[in-house]
Amino acid sequence: MSAPTIVWFRRDLRLADQPALHAAAGQGPVIPVYVLDDERPRNRRMGGASRWYLHGSLEALAAGFGRHRSRLILRRGDAVRELACIAEETGAAGVHAIRHYEPWWREAEEELGKAVNLTLHDGNYLMPPGGVTTGAGDPYKIYTPFARALMPHLPAREVLGEPSLTLPDAWPGSDTLAEWDLLPTRPDWAGGMRDFWTPGEAAAHETLEGFKDRVADYEDDRNRPSIDGSSRLSPHLHFGEISPAQVWDALAHHGGKGAQTFRGEVIWRDYTQNVICQFPKYPEASYRDTFASFPWRDPARTKGAAADLEAWQAGRTGYPIVDAGMRQLWATGWMHNRVRMIAASFLIKHLLIDWRHGERWFWDTLVDADYANNAVNWQWVSGSGVDSNMFPRIMAPLTQSEKFGAADYIREWVPELADLPDDEIHDPADGKRNGYPVKRIGHREARERALEAYRTAKG
Structure with missing residues (x-):
């Protein structure tokens, strides 16, 4: 039998329309491999919600290979080192993979290409x-x-079906998924995500x-x-x-x-x-020079800013549409797109907290946390990006909530307010809050403060 080919999986966890798998299957036996690499991303280790989702996705992918009497090999560590070891162990002819664009994966692909015969494909x-x-x-x-x-x-191309797979004569060693502890234990905070999502192809x-x-x-x-x-x-x-x-x-x-x-x-x-x-470091730095000297309120230095950031994360800002979104995010690992914009704008412009604090919170709590998409969206809202909304365009959460009919959404995620009628739930009076917090800051005051900060930054 011919030498096997390794297929390196990352964020391409499917059998159909998987160009790397399709190409490798046409050459002979296939060894599918996923490496959990927490070393290479350094400060971009996958967040908790994404790790939960990854567990289910890998489980489903392994079952898919099982239908072909194949298996998914799991390794943990530096991806380049692990793949090179598997190639040596199995006598593999090379590695096929779908090209990725996060800076750490581009670096890994370059290194791996020096160690083995690497063929990269487009397809994501x-x-x-x-x-x-x-x-x-x-x-x-x-x-x-x-x-x-x-x-x-x-x-740009035709969609590929699932390929037929040929098995290698011998399989390399593999971790078990349970050994990776991707799922929360105590406390088990993933119940809402289990109800909301079913991972897999x-x-x-x-x-x-x-x-x-x-x-x-x-x-x-x-x-x-x-x-x-x-x-x-x-x-x-x-x-x-x-x-x-x-x-x-x-x-x-x-x-x-x-x-x-x-x-x-x-x-x-x-x-x-x-x-x-x-701009590989786009999630780490504002694109526009104006924001290099922007007078953000720093949660690490002032108690007020720290308390505001914590209230935003916990969905306790006093603005029902913002808080409904943040609670939905914590419970399900996802937030409605319109509400994402409202919640992001609120952190940046009402609370005057650097967009990067929000980007990192979303990185840890979103099941769909994406290095590029997350950062580009945050910089769009903040006005600091290469293509972005203008900072002075400040969303009014109460107006947005009423305009887009968020009453039932608020009832679901802010149960303290569930008994209020539609005309009151977007901005409940102090006597009808049932333990729900008062606003961290008024809209008009926040808007004036944000515009003054922007004028200061522009000089």
């Missing part, structure tokens, strides 16, 4: 970063012209099928947190349980504004990868 995005460029040949920095340039090239496709029935109304429903209008595909896409090519293909014959808007959001995922390829 509609097109690889750099697939479209400006007239001058430069990568795009702004979303709208990027999306306009990308659209004529889509779909099959669940991803079921979610997509359900969304196809609702996509026509997506343009309006996506903004209404009390309606189940979101696709809920984000963690499935993030962990690669389904590919954007599969999503694009499934919606190809859906016209109308809703499908058009959703396709734009799938393109946004590609756009954020283009940003971190140009």
Whole structure:
């Protein structure tokens, strides 16, 4: 039998439309490998919610390989070292993998290519970063012209099916998933996530099928947190349980504004990868110079700012729409998209706390925490990004809550206010709060303070 080929899995945890797996399967026996590498990302170790989701996703992937009488090899440690060891142990002809763009994975791919015969494939995005460029040949920095340039090239390739797999003569040693302790024990804080999510490739496709029935109304429903209008595909896409090519293909014959808007959001995922390829440290530093001297309130130095940050994290700010979102995030590892913008804007502009505190909180609490998407979204809200909203455009949480009909959403996540009628629940009077906290700061006061800080930063 020919030498086996290793397929290195990361955020591409699927069997269908997996170009690396498909290519390796065409060469002979396949050894699928996932390495839990907490060493290489350094200060970007996967957060608690993502680790919980990863456990379920790997469980589902292993079961998928089991249907082919194959198995998923699990190793923990430096990915390059572990893959090189497996290659030596098995006499593997090489490693196939889907290309990733986080700076630590780009570094790892370069190192691994010096140790083994590494073949990289595209497949986690509609097109690889750099697939479209400006007239001058430069990568795009702004979303709208990027999306306009990308659209004529889509779909960029045909969707692949599950390949037939040939087994190696012998299997290398493997950890067990339980040994990795990805799941919480005491306290078990994952109950809400278990109720909300089913990880895995099959669940991803079921979610997509359900969304196809609702996509026509997506343009309006996506903004209404009390309606189940979101696709809920984000963690499935993030962990690669389904590919954007599969999503694009499934919606190809859906016209109308809703499908058009959703396709734009799938393109946004590609756009954020283009940003971190140009600016690898984008989650760590504001892009615009104005924010280098911005007078943020530092939670490490002042008790008031620390208390405000804790109240925001716990969903105790006194603004029901903000608090509903933050409690939903803690319970389920996910937050409605419109509410994400409201909650992020509140931290940055009402509480005047650096966007990076919010970015890191989301990194730890989101099941779909993505290095590029998370940072680009936070810098968009803060006004500090390469393509962003203007800082002086300050969202009014109470107005947003009423405008987008968030009353039932608030009742679900802020039960102290559940008995209030729609016209009171967005901004409850002091005597009707039932233990719910008063506002950390008034909207008008917060707005004036934020604008003054912005004027100070601009000099």
